[in-house]
Amino acid sequence: MQLHLSTWQEVEAYLANSKTIIIPVGSTEQHGPNGLIGTDAICPEVIAKGVGDETGIMVGPTLNVGIAQHHLGFAGSMAIRPSTMIQVVKDWTDSLRLHGFEKFYFLNGHGGNIATLMACFAELHGERSFAGAAGSNRPGIQCKLRNWWQGPKVNAISKKEYGAAEGSHATPSEVSVTYAAYPEAVKDVPMEPELAPRGGFTDAEDYRRTFPDGRIGSNPALASVEVGHQLIKAAVADTIDDLNQFKG
Amino acid sequence: MQLHLSTWQEVEAYLANSKTIIIPVGSTEQHGPNGLIGTDAICPEVIAKGVGDETGIMVGPTLNVGIAQHHLGFAGSMAIRPSTMIQVVKDWTDSLRLHGFEKFYFLNGHGGNIATLMACFAELHGERSFAGAAGSNRPGIQCKLRNWWQGPKVNAISKKEYGAAEGSHATPSEVSVTYAAYPEAVKDVPMEPELAPRGGFTDAEDYRRTFPDGRIGSNPALASVEVGHQLIKAAVADTIDDLNQFKG
Amino acid sequence: MQLHLSTWQEVEAYLANSKTIIIPVGSTEQHGPNGLIGTDAICPEVIAKGVGDETGIMVGPTLNVGIAQHHLGFAGSMAIRPSTMIQVVKDWTDSLRLHGFEKFYFLNGHGGNIATLMACFAELHGERSFAGAAGSNRPGIQCKLRNWWQGPKVNAISKKEYGAAEGSHATPSEVSVTYAAYPEAVKDVPMEPELAPRGGFTDAEDYRRTFPDGRIGSNPALASVEVGHQLIKAAVADTIDDLNQFKG
Amino acid sequence: MQLHLSTWQEVEAYLANSKTIIIPVGSTEQHGPNGLIGTDAICPEVIAKGVGDETGIMVGPTLNVGIAQHHLGFAGSMAIRPSTMIQVVKDWTDSLRLHGFEKFYFLNGHGGNIATLMACFAELHGERSFAGAAGSNRPGIQCKLRNWWQGPKVNAISKKEYGAAEGSHATPSEVSVTYAAYPEAVKDVPMEPELAPRGGFTDAEDYRRTFPDGRIGSNPALASVEVGHQLIKAAVADTIDDLNQFKG
């Protein structure tokens, strides 16, 4: 069930039986020579939709620009500051809590978001903690961060298909997912070198110097629509398993 | 051309010829008994895509939650605070300016966003004004806010098809656009009364009291996929006309 | 009745019968070669005082620096950022709500303030909307923004006296109002060209380039104390008409 | 010279010879049974005008709502938060620095403002200190806080006229100044007891409990237009003496 395609009465009916909502969180940032700038938003959005279709769990809007300051040296990359994300996540959850949502499942598509999302949760929970038991007039909430790629079924495919060429940014797995979702956007670009360098980074200038074409350790030329479909299916299944535990 | 489906090299190539980007701005809020909660995000997103496809102008990500505090009395509605939107729009444009974008065309889907978006522009321009000529190390930018429904071709259709039943919230025109975009989400819900009440509002409690099913002055039961297609086509044309002037 | 000239007991007595307060909102910015920098604060202050004197409605302090980043290229112009105005308007109304004021009538003197003031209202109303019905422990408020120049009686005079020379910034009408209020400040300065250019603008540098002496489309050399007195009288009457509707 | 009654060209001419501006800072808060709510704004405004008239030094707009949270238990009192004042003072001085003002003389009318104004100065100076010598592209500024009542000529009059009845809030001296400025607002209200209690306070509830009619230690029934005129004259002279040192 997708919030954007529902009426308010449908949401009201949903809330009579469930307090859970999935919120896809992505990023808008370079993904190397053949990866889409929207990769990290597209992946959780597509997978969340799959989960929602299969289980009937509500899927909210995608937070489509994330913590990506280190990619700002590449054209088209966008970022919000961590302090901005705290405000946004607060407003989104403040809204949804009003209606009765209490379990927020953030399906994440970007490693760079992890720390700040966890900081957001501390800020959200802290609001109630700082108010004290007496001062609090809303029920507590539960937040969970889940990266779409962290389940066993997804990992098995990535390992089998790409092995050491998976790398950690602009991976063939994530590029495959986007190709499956938008086959019209498949790009055929040679990689030079085949495997991108690995390493750490600080700011955008440092990142660009270390990873000249944007990839980290990966060879996304191996990406394909077919593997993308397998990965989506696997990620939907992995996520449903995890979500069932979260829903309790 | 869609930012989310491009690579950074493609964006770099685009910027050699154009400094313009369209940013759809929407909202996630109730739209009455048969209108989708995502209506105000879907409409500018679909129309911006049409403009991008036809003209090759870059279309950025959709700002999908907006200034909708007055709808928070209806399940599923989400809002960000105006002070949050200022931060978000600043981060988005700060990112895009780095790459050379200078002309920001915000295609808006929600009347409630207008004032705050204009305030965002004042904050953005002010950054450079407060820095003074000497202190400024980036070029000035241009921002334009355009509501997708304000062109002559769109108005002609709305008037002809819906006349007084158009109203001002949950209008048959906007519902039609979303039905054309997502025919699987068409809802068949009776309206009672046929025409919703009109009037002003302040906060969410006041809004809900005045407009019990969420509509203002409209009869969205008249919405149809067919008119939606006409409206999208008209809005694309209207927007291109306006955008040509903006691009100068 | 003026808040600044009242005692707290007098305000307490006033509140037994009325919940309404007028807050003049202005700006401190260049108004061309013969216009006063305080024009946009002086006009609503003088007119609000007239309304207060005639009707007994409470008039609060003037918010005398506004959203005027685009004028910062001219000596003496001052501005606050939109995000600052949100904080200020929140503090002012938070204070006044404590005492029982519920209807805030912002009499505005500067076009540049309009969007941000509306954003302030969304932020104010949102505070209660985000708190939900259960969480809210204060009554809702009503805010209205009114530009002093938008009534029919004022328009009739401006049109008759100045016609096409009225322009849109540093207008002979607003300059006349300030001359009537401060006849000692009347300036006799030739305008070159007689009618200033028209057009749009972004930041301070752009504004100054486009409008070299600060005026937009006007010839304020036509301003006079006499017309100023007529305009004040007309604006007081227009405002009272509108305020009577607002008070309900 | 008053900024509000000047044109931008006149300010430009002024800046060729002087970098100094006086900014009156006040408050809008109860001043006991016969004192005006605007007392703390009126006093520095009137005295600053006197200084400006006599010396030609520029006088800016009055910051008319201040740090007065402790008065919010009395109808009509208004306050801004310290964090808000920091933003406002930053915006005001950021604006004026652009034009070449470098010496900011804050003529204060409210004891409660002192600490926060000094904190504002630390924030302002800190902006340059944090930027480092290399990063700084504007000249340093000087800020001085001066309370209108702290000069020897004013003290002599207060002591002679009111002695122990001066107290520390709603003093006969400040009430006299406002009566001289607005003789139409003179109030004749009996004080009960004659001398108000003295003591400390924390928040608004504590203040109201300790000082039931708002006064601290004073008998403002002794205020008069005549003494007000003497005090204004004395304060203008005291301020000019101090300002001459500041201008260096």
Add this chain to the structure above:
Amino acid sequence: MQLHLSTWQEVEAYLANSKTIIIPVGSTEQHGPNGLIGTDAICPEVIAKGVGDETGIMVGPTLNVGIAQHHLGFAGSMAIRPSTMIQVVKDWTDSLRLHGFEKFYFLNGHGGNIATLMACFAELHGERSFAGAAGSNRPGIQCKLRNWWQGPKVNAISKKEYGAAEGSHATPSEVSVTYAAYPEAVKDVPMEPELAPRGGFTDAEDYRRTFPDGRIGSNPALASVEVGHQLIKAAVADTIDDLNQFKG
């Protein structure tokens, strides 16, 4: 009693009998050629510990970086912005209020902190004042700022030992206190000139220009471990006297 060396059950037991906590507030900033960068944090920390040991009153953590923008021209100096201190003090006291602490005694070691700490108190008290009696669900608090050097016993020693060589920054008294606390850190550095210059300052650049080695008016070469021990003893006694009044 020190919070950092207590268990939560011990704090709970303490709160059954007392609502008071001492919070040392310092700074991390240059203190001339032989003074420690931690001087202003060390002094109140050591003295607060002495008070806590003697009286059993709870001593909280030390706020060890303060309002010291003017020292940023000297290596190792650190500062927080006033707006940051407001947030920190709010969070610290919000935490402690939850447990029942109501009387906050800030033992300060740095003159530059005074104004901003007072502004923090206005912000804290204001939170309750702005909420109104009805809206407030926590008891009021009391905050007191006390500089460790302001008591009579301390002053007698400083005057007797150092007289005119005390100066106002990097004083032999404060350096002595730190030498008594950390005798391993005693430095033997010649002062040139013996007495540092006096005067005012604005930002870091201005401070460094006026006070080339960081001292103001002092000769800290006179500092000694012995006088430090006397001063600590005196300051503990002075503080206990003052604290007894505060506890009421």
Add this chain to the structure above:
Amino acid sequence: MQLHLSTWQEVEAYLANSKTIIIPVGSTEQHGPNGLIGTDAICPEVIAKGVGDETGIMVGPTLNVGIAQHHLGFAGSMAIRPSTMIQVVKDWTDSLRLHGFEKFYFLNGHGGNIATLMACFAELHGERSFAGAAGSNRPGIQCKLRNWWQGPKVNAISKKEYGAAEGSHATPSEVSVTYAAYPEAVKDVPMEPELAPRGGFTDAEDYRRTFPDGRIGSNPALASVEVGHQLIKAAVADTIDDLNQFKG
């Protein structure tokens, strides 16, 4: 070398050879029936001092209150909001960068700080990334977060001494470190049950309900001064190994 015990000239000399500073980051929160509230600040402070003594690397002040909203249900616990920590870390590093520090090694004592510290780093690096290469006038910095307990030598001891009784909050290892540092604060308190429950948590109310005496999975009655000394020695060695890599 400790910043607090150095003069500015000593820091200046240090910076001629090194750009590295260790900043201990802790928390002030309950640590069960026999653990000190200052545990998480004491541990990294003591270990950092050991590292500084052995290697000569500079050790800055301890950030002693952290992200601990979930402990606020226990008396004495303190917390700052994540958004506050972002401001504080920005101000601290902004200060130190001015002097030439470029490598910030945060030695952390509290798991709850990890996410927010990483978010702080993204905010810090982002400042430079958002400014672009042209706009940036300071060198990039490097930040590393290291938990004192994560090295192999520490783990070997914890495992050998405590095994399954180590748990994850109020562990015997961390309590031992504090006992070694402050033997006067050793507490002898029976644990009931011996091993605390394990699990997850959200806000303070949830935490207290799940972990009634504050511990998670641990038996800190096993803590001892002796093991504490071993752990400190091991942690100093582990940290030096890691720091040597970081210094590069």
